[in-house]
Amino acid sequence: MLDSVTFYIFATLAVVSGILVVTRRNVVHSAIFLATALLATAGIFLTLHAEFLFIVQIIVYTGGITVLYVFVIMLVNLDVALHQVQFNRQWLVALLLTVVLGAQVVAALALSRGTLYNMPPAPVTQLEPNTEQVAWGLFHTYMLPFEVVSVLLLVAMIGAVVMSKKRV
Amino acid sequence: MDVNAIFEALRPYLFPLLFAVVIVAVLPLVAGYIVLVERKVMADMQVRLGPMRVGPHGLLQPIADALKLLIKEDIIPESADKFIFWGAPLISVTCAMLALSALPIGPFFQIADLNVGLLFILGVSALGIFGIVLGGWASNSHYSLLGALRSAAQLVSYETSAGMAVVGALLLAGTLSTRGIVQTQSDVGAWFIFVAPIGFFIYLVASIAETNRAPFDMPEAESELVAGYMTEYSGFRWALYFLAEYTNMVVVASIATTLFLGGWTRPFANTSWLNILDYFPTLMMLGIAGYCFYRAPKQPVQVQKMFMAAVGLLCALVALILLVPLVAPADSLLASAKPGIHGAFWFLFKVASYIYVFMWLRFTFPRYRFDQLMKLGWQFLLPLSIVNVAGIAVALTLSRTLGWPRILCFLLTTILTLAAAAWLVRVSEKQPTGIAAEGEFGDA
Numbered sequence: 001m002l003d004s005v006t007f008y009i010f011a012t013l014a015v016v017s018g019i020l021v022v023t024r025r026n027v028v029h030s031a032i033f034l035a036t037a038l039l040a041t042a043g044i045f046l047t048l049h050a051e052f053l054f055i056v057q058i059i060v061y062t063g064g065i066t067v068l069y070v071f072v073i074m075l076v077n078l079d080v081a082l083h084q085v086q087f088n089r090q091w092l093v094a095l096l097l098t099v100v101l102g103a104q105v106v107a108a109l110a111l112s113r114g115t116l117y118n119m120p121p122a123p124v125t126q127l128e129p130n131t132e133q134v135a136w137g138l139f140h141t142y143m144l145p146f147e148v149v150s151v152l153l154l155v156a157m158i159g160a161v162v163m164s165k166k167r168v
Numbered sequence: 169m170d171v172n173a174i175f176e177a178l179r180p181y182l183f184p185l186l187f188a189v190v191i192v193a194v195l196p197l198v199a200g201y202i203v204l205v206e207r208k209v210m211a212d213m214q215v216r217l218g219p220m221r222v223g224p225h226g227l228l229q230p231i232a233d234a235l236k237l238l239i240k241e242d243i244i245p246e247s248a249d250k251f252i253f254w255g256a257p258l259i260s261v262t263c264a265m266l267a268l269s270a271l272p273i274g275p276f277f278q279i280a281d282l283n284v285g286l287l288f289i290l291g292v293s294a295l296g297i298f299g300i301v302l303g304g305w306a307s308n309s310h311y312s313l314l315g316a317l318r319s320a321a322q323l324v325s326y327e328t329s330a331g332m333a334v335v336g337a338l339l340l341a342g343t344l345s346t347r348g349i350v351q352t353q354s355d356v357g358a359w360f361i362f363v364a365p366i367g368f369f370i371y372l373v374a375s376i377a378e379t380n381r382a383p384f385d386m387p388e389a390e391s392e393l394v395a396g397y398m399t400e401y402s403g404f405r406w407a408l409y410f411l412a413e414y415t416n417m418v419v420v421a422s423i424a425t426t427l428f429l430g431g432w433t434r435p436f437a438n439t440s441w442l443n444i445l446d447y448f449p450t451l452m453m454l455g456i457a458g459y460c461f462y463r464a465p466k467q468p469v470q471v472q473k474m475f476m477a478a479v480g481l482l483c484a485l486v487a488l489i490l491l492v493p494l495v496a497p498a499d500s501l502l503a504s505a506k507p508g509i510h511g512a513f514w515f516l517f518k519v520a521s522y523i524y525v526f527m528w529l530r531f532t533f534p535r536y537r538f539d540q541l542m543k544l545g546w547q548f549l550l551p552l553s554i555v556n557v558a559g560i561a562v563a564l565t566l567s568r569t570l571g572w573p574r575i576l577c578f579l580l581t582t583i584l585t586l587a588a589a590a591w592l593v594r595v596s597e598k599q600p601t602g603i604a605a606e607g608e609f610g611d612a
Contacts, residue, residue, distance in 0.1 A: 074304075
């Protein structure tokens with residue numbers, strides 16, 4: 001009971017703030033609602049007993065990325081930005097893509113004949129201790145893909161440093 | 169559902185809720201008295217008396233200050249973004265207080281022992297940046313905006329070093345649960361400050377920078393930026409920012425205590441012939457009580473004499489509470505309360521000592537320039553903390569898989585890390601310094 005109540009609270013918060021992110025004219029307000037949307041997602045992770053994902057979501061997305069967004073936004077002259085056109089006239093394409101995506105989700109749910117959403121929840125004890133399980137997965141079961149992704153991120157990081165440096 | 173069933177369902181939430189209420193209620197008072205202690209320490213270092221007027225020895229000063237701030241006019245600038253201006257201090261305070269919920273103040277006094285405890289504290293206190301940045305932006309003033317920008321840059325920079333220092337201690341503990349970390353230290357028989365002294369040093373420096381305190385108080389360098397991001401704030405909202413700042417001090421001090429200083433355990437907890445140290449808390453409180461009684465007759469006004477005596481009585485009462493579990497029969501209920509009461513005392517004592525070091529540094533060192541600050545963070549502390557983590561990992565591997573003696577391993581890695589630090593200092597000395605070199609943000 002309590003689980004579904006908290007889930008619906010977090011889900012509503014996420015959806016509403018997601019809508020507000022794209023409809024606010026003021027960029028700083030958008031960034032704040034982005035932060036609340038990400039926090040609500042973290043809350044959903046918590047209701048699923050994924051404690052590690054919950055806190056990593058907060059540290060990386062809310063505490064890291066959104067702070068950087070806000071940091072950059074503050075350097076922008078907002079009065080000028082407010083008078084610029086912020087929306088592309090591509091709503092037809094967007095609508096088409098949304099319809100296709102929605103149809104896919106509905107089709108997946110319909111074709112699975114209830115097996116997708118009638119799955120029994122995993123026993124909570126199987127997810128404990130959460131951090132250790134994630135670590136085991138990343139550094140043992142999926143060691144190679146994890147390291148490959150790390151190298152990819154490192155390459156991107158070095159690339160960004162090289163591109164932003166005035167003289168190499 | 170009858171009343172009993174509801175009570176049974178709420179039982180697991182009862183004690184955490186009680187602790188949370190206690191913390192939220194007591195913390196503003198604690199923050200106020202930290203301000204008083206800071207002013208007293210500052211006065212002492214500058215050979216002055218400090219606040220002496222309100223109450224004996226200025227003991228009521230925090231309450232007078234709080235009352236003044238509460239009834240002060242709350243000004244919102246005309247061109248400010250009202251909604252954000254109103255909400256930003258709340259974000260700061262909420263995040264700072266949330267971080268306290270995972271800290272173990274004694275073995276029994278903890279709101280929640282999370283599996284991801286330490287990460288939770290770090291993540292939630294990192295969210296406090298939002299309060300500062302948004303408050304600075306919403307004020308719509310140049311001083312505030314510049315202060316907020318500096319603050320955000322500084323916090324993001326030093327969080328990396330602090331995080332890496334924490335990782336080093338976590339490798340030693342092997343768990344993220346705050347209770348587990350303290351338990352490991354008492355099982356091993358050595359606080360992690362002695363196993364990884366350089367990690368502790370990095371955390372000390374980074375935590376001063378993270379709490380925006382001198383010598384790293386660039387965000388509110390008053391000679392340049394008036395009061396930084398709080399310039400436009402007044403009255404109660406300003407007090408909220410102040411509360412958040414001092415709560416953050418308590419939080420970083422508690423993290424350091426839990427990670428490096430053995431949490432709630434007594435010094436030499438496993439050495440039985442030093443059990444006499446159990447009487448130290450009682451003696452300390454009795455000493456303070458004695459001083460209060462000695463000073464009481466010398467107060468100028470009758471009311472102040474009585475107040476001083478009351479403070480002395482309070483200290484004597486605390487001493488009694490600390491003494492009772494020691495002298496009670498070994499298997500009685502009172503004796504079983506000893507870990508809780510004495511644990512809380514030692515935890516708070518260590519936190520207070522850490523905060524005292526903060527103040528000591530504040531009144532000893534001159535302020536850094538902003539580019540020096542960035543350089544110190546990115547070119548010295550961060551590489552050093554990475555070397556430190558690598559060193560600890562190597563030492564652990566050597567002692568666990570090859571069976572080398574632990575002391576030798578950690579001595580070796582500490583010496584190697586120190587050598588790395590010396591090399592880093594030499595390299596940075598050779599580089600051109602000064603504002604002329606690269607503009608405000610250095611070569612970042």
